[in-house]
Amino acid sequence: LGPRGLFPMANEKPIESAGTAAGGRAAKRPFAGTHQASIKDIARLANVSHSTVSRALHNSPLVNPETAQRIQKLALETGYRPSLAARSLVTRQSQTVGVVVTTIADPFVSGVVQGIEDEADRTGYSVFLANSNADPEREVRVVHAFEERRVDGIIVTSSRVGALYIPHLSRMHVPIVLLNNQHPGEFVHSVMIDNVEASEEATRHLICLGHKHIGYIGDRYGHQSDTERFTGYRRALEKAGMIFEPELVAHGYGRAEEANEAVDRLFDQTLKPTAVFCYNDMTALGVMRRLRERGLRVPADVSVVGFDDLHFSEYLDPPLTTVRQPMPLMGRMAMETLLSLLDGEEIEQSRKVTGELMVRASTAPPKGSR
Amino acid sequence: LGPRGLFPMANEKPIESAGTAAGGRAAKRPFAGTHQASIKDIARLANVSHSTVSRALHNSPLVNPETAQRIQKLALETGYRPSLAARSLVTRQSQTVGVVVTTIADPFVSGVVQGIEDEADRTGYSVFLANSNADPEREVRVVHAFEERRVDGIIVTSSRVGALYIPHLSRMHVPIVLLNNQHPGEFVHSVMIDNVEASEEATRHLICLGHKHIGYIGDRYGHQSDTERFTGYRRALEKAGMIFEPELVAHGYGRAEEANEAVDRLFDQTLKPTAVFCYNDMTALGVMRRLRERGLRVPADVSVVGFDDLHFSEYLDPPLTTVRQPMPLMGRMAMETLLSLLDGEEIEQSRKVTGELMVRASTAPPKGSR
């Protein structure tokens, strides 16, 4: 192990910049000069010790009300802002959480982060956000960065590369909450939507409309939400006494661009579905476009159901029938769970929210059903 | 001023929680016990001073290679992670930036944040994210929180409530970069798209198709991007020698739900547009739906152009002609600008990117034009 390679991913850059780049930077940094007032400056101005200033600023009863008032006035005038970094060094709490996401540009993810943010704002926490881009190396790097920032807790959404860094996480010193995690069972605390139940309902909706051949277009294999949604789909068929036809299952990988192949496979064969249940709305979006390109009308020829209810889904032509996920609620719940863990409270390991089927115009009875 | 109300917004909660809630919390915090190894622990194990450990971990030439190696091995084994909070106390740099957004659930915003994130990851910075929800009070609160976290710089995207807290910002001790700011001229550094140019091009596209009556559906009045896009629209008309018809202008407030009224106004009057240029894609989405509801076909009866090129726009029926904003690029540029400022480099105050007109099927020549 050379002297260079010791802290492989997370550290190399920070350490380097602290040593060289940042060292040089400090010298000519125009903003470094602007002195931020400290507790000492106020102490000097108020002619008291900095201990007293600290107490006064916390409204401690241990300080003479008049002195306190004088100090607080000074603090206001000088634009004093306490350094939370310094405080957290002694309190050992940073009032900070880390959120790692695959990509913030995913509308599901940003809806969730919105909820986390709201709850954090309400409770006085700040949130670090980091994209992993589903890159395991980068995911490890951001988790390390969070450790070094001494976050009080971590929320990981839609982790798909869990296997690699799960050992890291479990060795960590802070509580972790997984949201919509794709690798089940490894962790104690998670927030998820009840995929099975919601998918069963969505599929049942198609069955009730009279569809006999219902396709499923899923995500990559082996991810929990795909597996669960698929399970719900099969369960609905089973309960309705319909047989499961494996050739009606295809995989679109969760993105609009990747739906073409799935649609082609499903509709090039003899046994064609009259309805498809899609893993998510982005897939449904791609599916609907491909169906149009193939000259099939939705819902006249094919009914389409999505999952998520993204902001644009009700504006599509036709408006998309889909399962609404309460993203902000899920984010808030994840944050609440984290806060409970920080408070040492007992809390259920796995919290589930229920989706809501939004029936819109992309689903209808199959042709010739009346 | 009572002892309670001194630090009105930003501070009340943090201070309170440090005093009471958090104090109680620390006691029963299950995770507080797990000791994170410090430089001292390693020093003890390695039988050297903590100064030496610090040097070894930075690959300082001032330490015996063998000692250094021993120390680094120990650091690895103990899972040591340096505390950046402690380091930043002395280096006076936190390697941290704050990003304030109106709402992360806006796809334009999340695209930008994606770019900021990428650049931050590349350069060893961590990013604090905070939503303002376009609430001035909350915006001030998050800026204060950033100050207390001693961020090295701040990026503010799409600020709409600038007026209120701009005095705060300008008194701050860190550089600020505005992205797509809605209140021009107050600040030194900003990254924006060239709205005028892009809108002119979009409008020219409609003119070239033969449209004589082109509507504009804008955002709220007084916001810079609306003003600029409107300017581009007018400029295109002017250059083409067409007269500007004020009754063809309406406001949709930038969201899909709010487009109905605008569409109704434009199409209930005698002079109806045969094409509309919309402030953004969300507006266009709502406009297209409303047109469908009114029995008008796009583009046969009305051509529609958007702005942004959100991820769903090319999947719409018809695919939307729109101006692509390079969101991640803009985010990266904002971050680069910030880093340059931190390095004390000279940098142009206002950087503009150019949009790209994506011509798709939502635009066509007007009816009866041939």
Place this chain on the structure above:
DNA sequence: CTGAAAGCGCTTACAG
């Protein structure tokens, strides 16, 4: 009610 002291985890001149 107040201040001096110790300490949180680091970095970095200064003196050997």
Place this chain on the structure above:
DNA sequence: CTGAAAGCGCTTACAG
């Protein structure tokens, strides 16, 4: 090459 010392900005027993 190494360690002791000072200090970053705070908090908090401890002693008055």
